[in-house]
Amino acid sequence: MKTIIEPFKIKMVEPLKLTTVEQREQALRQAQFNLFQIPAEDVIIDLLTDSGTAAMSADQWAGMIRGDESYAGARSWFHFERVLRELTGMPHILPTHQGRASERILFELIGGPGKVIPSNNHFDTTRANIEHSGARAVDLVIAEGTDPRNRHPFKGNLDLTKLEALIDEVGPEHIPLCMATVTNNSGGGQPVSLANLRAVREVCHRHGIPLFLDACRFAENAALIQQREPGQSGRSARSIAREMFDLADGATISAKKDGLVNIGGVLLMRDDALALRANDLLILTEGFVTYGGLAGRDLEAMAQGFIEVLDEDYLQYRLRSVAYLGEHLLAAGIPIVEPPGGHAIYIDAAAFCAHIPPSTFPVRPSCAPSTATRESGASRSAVLCSTRWILIPVRRFIPRWNWCDSPSRVGCTPRATSTTPLRRRSNSSNNATRSEACGSSRPHRHCDTLPQNLRNSSEPMVPRSVDRKSEM
Numbered sequence: 001m002k003t004i005i006e007p008f009k010i011k012m013v014e015p016l017k018l019t020t021v022e023q024r025e026q027a028l029r030q031a032q033f034n035l036f037q038i039p040a041e042d043v044i045i046d047l048l049t050d051s052g053t054a055a056m057s058a059d060q061w062a063g064m065i066r067g068d069e070s071y072a073g074a075r076s077w078f079h080f081e082r083v084l085r086e087l088t089g090m091p092h093i094l095p096t097h098q099g100r101a102s103e104r105i106l107f108e109l110i111g112g113p114g115k116v117i118p119s120n121n122h123f124d125t126t127r128a129n130i131e132h133s134g135a136r137a138v139d140l141v142i143a144e145g146t147d148p149r150n151r152h153p154f155k156g157n158l159d160l161t162k163l164e165a166l167i168d169e170v171g172p173e174h175i176p177l178c179m180a181t182v183t184n185n186s187g188g189g190q191p192v193s194l195a196n197l198r199a200v201r202e203v204c205h206r207h208g209i210p211l212f213l214d215a216c217r218f219a220e221n222a223a224l225i226q227q228r229e230p231g232q233s234g235r236s237a238r239s240i241a242r243e244m245f246d247l248a249d250g251a252t253i254s255a256k257k258d259g260l261v262n263i264g265g266v267l268l269m270r271d272d273a274l275a276l277r278a279n280d281l282l283i284l285t286e287g288f289v290t291y292g293g294l295a296g297r298d299l300e301a302m303a304q305g306f307i308e309v310l311d312e313d314y315l316q317y318r319l320r321s322v323a324y325l326g327e328h329l330l331a332a333g334i335p336i337v338e339p340p341g342g343h344a345i346y347i348d349a350a351a352f353c354a355h356i357p358p359s360t361f362p363v364r365p366s367c368a369p370s371t372a373t374r375e376s377g378a379s380r381s382a383v384l385c386s387t388r389w390i391l392i393p394v395r396r397f398i399p400r401w402n403w404c405d406s407p408s409r410v411g412c413t414p415r416a417t418s419t420t421p422l423r424r425r426s427n428s429s430n431n432a433t434r435s436e437a438c439g440s441s442r443p444h445r446h447c448d449t450l451p452q453n454l455r456n457s458s459e460p461m462v463p464r465s466v467d468r469k470s471e472m
C-alpha cells in the first residue's frame, strides 16, 4: 500500500504566513540557531513536536462547550473518569495538567536518594523528575534499540538480562518501580511488544517491584503491536491497549499525545495507599482531585480524545503516514532511525552530517542553556545528543490530524503531482502549520538550500531550511 485516504474531512482552516528563504535564514540567525526562540508564525512547516499540537475533532469541540465547570464532582469529571476506567481498568485516576505533573507527583512519592528507577529509555522530563527527587534513572533498552539501522520490530523493548542484573546489583528494595515508555520516544519512537511487557512484569513481580507505563503514546504502541507482533493482527487496538494497561500497576500519561488534546495529563495507579498520598499532592499543586489543574472542558476534550485515538482507521492512517515519510527520506538518501515508529521520524544527524564532528554539531549551540530561555528541554537535549547516543537523532514529529495530505509530502518534489495546496485543520491553540503547495513542476525556493545531490533527486525532498532540532 503506497498511499492512504485520510479518514477525516476539514471544515476549518488556519492561514499560514509564507516566508522566503531569506526571511527564514534571517529568523534562524536572529534566534542564534536556537529553534525554540523562533516565533512559530515564522515557521511554515512546524514539526517541532506532536505534543499538544493535534487538531481536535468536532466531537471534542462539542465536548468543550458541554464542559461542566463546577469546582468539585463536575459532570465532565465523571465522564472523563468513566472513559479512562474503561480504557485502562485502573481504579485510581488522577487528572493533571500534563505528563510531567504526573511524573513529579509520582517521583516525589516513591523517589528519593538511594532509589533506582529503570526504564527502556526515560523521557527527558521523567529523568529530570527522578533525578530531582534524588533517585537514579537507568536506561535498559535492548542493544538493537541503539542501532539506527537495525530493523528489529520492537526496538523499545527492555533488556531482561540487564534488568535482572540491575535488581541483583542494587537490590529490589531500592527499586520502587520499573517503567516502560510506550512508545519509546527517547529511543526513536520505537514500540514495546506485548511479549516484552509480559516478561518485564514477570521479572518485576517476582521481585515485588511494580511496573508503571509511561503511556503517552499507548495507542500508537498498540497499533504497532497489532501490525508487527505475531498473533496480534486479529485483535483490536483497544483490546491490545487494555492488555498493556492490565500488565501495569500504574501509568503516567501526557494527554497531549494520544489524548489528542492541547493540554492535559493523567496519573493512574492500582495501589490504594499510594493513590491517597498522590491525591494529597495533587490538591497541593494541581487542583482538587476531580479537576487536577484543568477546566471541565479540558476533561471533556480528553475523554473524547482517548476514545477517538483508538479508531482503527485513524491509527492505520497515522502509522502509514509516518512510515511513508520515513520511506521517502530513506529513498532520498537521508539516514533515519529504522523502522519508523508511531509519531515521528528521527534523522540520524551524525550520519547525515558526517562531515561535522559531533563536538561541534550545530544542535549543540542551539541547545546551550544560555540560549534556552523558553524551554528547559533545549538544554536537556544537548545531553541526549552528545552523551547518551552514538547517533545524534533529530526528531521530526508529526502533529496528529493536522494535514489533509500525507505529511510525507511536506517539503516538495520536483515532479508535478498535484496542484492542490495542502491545508491543515484549524485549531485555536496550536501553532502548527500547513505546508506550501507542492504541485509545482519547478523546485520551490526553499529547496534551493538543499545539497546538490538531493536537489537532483527525483524523490520528494525535505527543505533543510525548516529543519528543527526538537526536544519534546
Ligand SMILES: Cc1ncc(COP(=O)(O)O)c(C=O)c1O
Pocket (backbone or CB within 6 Å): 051, 098, 099, 100, 101, 123, 125, 126, 181, 183, 185, 186, 214, 216, 254, 255, 256, 264, 265, 472
Ligand atoms: C514519553 C514522554 N513522556 C513524558 C512526556 C512529558 O509530557 P508533557 O510534555 O505533557 O509534560 C513526554 C513529552 O513529550 C514524552 O514524550
